[in-house]
Amino acid sequence: MYIQTVLGKIKPEDLGVCACHEHLYIDLSHIKQNEDTRLQDIDLVMGDLQHFLDAGGKAMIEVTNDGMGRNVQQLMEMSQVLNLHIVASTGCYKDPFIPKEKKNWTRDQFASWMIDEIKNGIDGTNIRPGIIGEIGSSLNTFEPIEVELFHGAIEAAKQTHLPLSTHTTLGTMAVEQINLFTREALPLNQVIIGHQDLNKHDDIVLDVLSSGSFVALDTIGKENYRSDEDRITSLIHFIDRGYEDQLLLSSDLTRKSHLRVNGGQGYDIVLRDFIPRLKEKGVPEKVIQKLLVTNPQRAFSIREEGDAI
Numbered sequence: 001m002y003i004q005t006v007l008g009k010i011k012p013e014d015l016g017v018c019a020c021h022e023h024l025y026i027d028l029s030h031i032k033q034n035e036d037t038r039l040q041d042i043d044l045v046m047g048d049l050q051h052f053l054d055a056g057g058k059a060m061i062e063v064t065n066d067g068m069g070r071n072v073q074q075l076m077e078m079s080q081v082l083n084l085h086i087v088a089s090t091g092c093y094k095d096p097f098i099p100k101e102k103k104n105w106t107r108d109q110f111a112s113w114m115i116d117e118i119k120n121g122i123d124g125t126n127i128r129p130g131i132i133g134e135i136g137s138s139l140n141t142f143e144p145i146e147v148e149l150f151h152g153a154i155e156a157a158k159q160t161h162l163p164l165s166t167h168t169t170l171g172t173m174a175v176e177q178i179n180l181f182t183r184e185a186l187p188l189n190q191v192i193i194g195h196q197d198l199n200k201h202d203d204i205v206l207d208v209l210s211s212g213s214f215v216a217l218d219t220i221g222k223e224n225y226r227s228d229e230d231r232i233t234s235l236i237h238f239i240d241r242g243y244e245d246q247l248l249l250s251s252d253l254t255r256k257s258h259l260r261v262n263g264g265q266g267y268d269i270v271l272r273d274f275i276p277r278l279k280e281k282g283v284p285e286k287v288i289q290k291l292l293v294t295n296p297q298r299a300f301s302i303r304e305e306g307d308a309i
Contacts, residue, residue, distance in 0.1 A: 001301040004130030004162075005059075006076045006086045015085060016058025018296035019270065020248035021134065021165065021194055021218035024049070024062050024078060024086070027069030028254065031097055036255045042074060048259045048267050049082055055271035059085035061250075061300060063134040063165055067092050067099040072127040087130035087300060090117040091153055094136030094167060095143040103145060110152025111159075118160045131300060132157055133165030134194055137173040150177075154184045161303040165192040165216070170225075171199030178211045188212040192248060192299055195219055197231045205234070209243040214299045218250035220274050221258075221265030232277055244287050248295055249274070 002009040024045055028037040039045065052060075064070045072088045079086045091114055092098045102110070114132060121128055135153045137146055157164040164186070168174050174193050181191055188211050196205045197217035209215055217235055220228060238247060251269045253259070260266035265273075275288060 001303060001307055003300050004087065004128055004302060006072060006079050006088050006127050010085065012297040012301045015293070015297050015300070017056050017271070017292045018059040018061065018085075018300070019052070019057065019250040019267065020061050020192065020216050020296055020299065021063055021250040021252050022060045022267065023064045023068075023252070023254050024060065025069065025071050025074045026064045026254055028097065036257050038069070039254060039256055039258075040069065041256070042078065044256070044259055044261060046078055046082060047261065049078070049084060051260060051266055051268040052271065053082060053084065055268045057268065057271060059087070059296070061087045061131060061165070061296075063089045063131065065089045065091045065093055065134065066102070067097045070122070072122045072125055076127055088122060088127060089131050089133045089165075090114045090122065090129035090156070091132045091135050092149055093134060094138055094169070095145050098145055098149065105145075105148060105152075107148045107151035107155065110149055111155035114152060114156035115159055118156065118162060130162065130302065131165055132162050133192070134167040135164065136167030137169060137177060139169040140172045142173065142176070150180060151184070154181065154186050157186055157190060161190070163190055163192060163300055163302070166194050168193065168195045168199070171195050171197075174199060174208045175204060178208055178213060181213075182211070189214070192216050195252075197234065198225055200226065200230070202234050202237055205238065206241060206243075209238060209241075209246055212246075214246050214248055214295070215243075216248045216250060218248065219252045220249060221251045221269035228274060228277070232274070232281060235278070236281060236283065239283065239287060244290050245295060247291055248299060249291050
């Protein structure tokens, strides 16, 4: 087992405190028509990341993919300068962010392209992705191109054993994603279902957890969607129901205004604010360690030939 970072393979036990779903170099402005969604100032981002490191952070899963402004050379530079483990992604996001040249692709084309990036490197580099993600569905539906994208991602995950991380728009379609993975016989311990802290229906999230997949509560600090107090209440409910080994945390920063220097929550919001509040609610240290360290180690490990399933 290993974890693939932009600087090469590491042992899972070397990952450290890990944010499971972040963006360090991203541009959604071509679709959103909002310059705030062009987060590409390396110096500002690295300044904000220093707060994450100072708080004990060690690793980030960077789920910016093709069509979202992905630049793995910049990720490699940040990793080297900051001594931060960064895991890069292959895949596409969702409609309408899929690149123009891929908008009519079939599942086989998506699979072949992702597998090539996984084996040979991203965008002509030798930097390999360590995750397939974030693969997205739309609000309450799979758009036709998203169906092809998901099937391509599933095939790539089956062939390469990379973890597959999803986007659920406002938390919707989580069960439908699980049902698709189940029908296609993708091992669910290879799957991370994203944005489930935006899903206010705890019973649905519990159904997802009961499948055996990992669940990401990964928009912490975005209180315009939901209060962190409500997120904490749901998280403790999931822990009390016995799912502490399947839960992951992050903050999903995508905008200039999310950086601390611009008045935002910053990449350290989970470590600076959310974790202390969990401790105040009585969540024990051993569970905190799972949320931040041991669960990410398992979620983002890649199985090699000969490894036990």
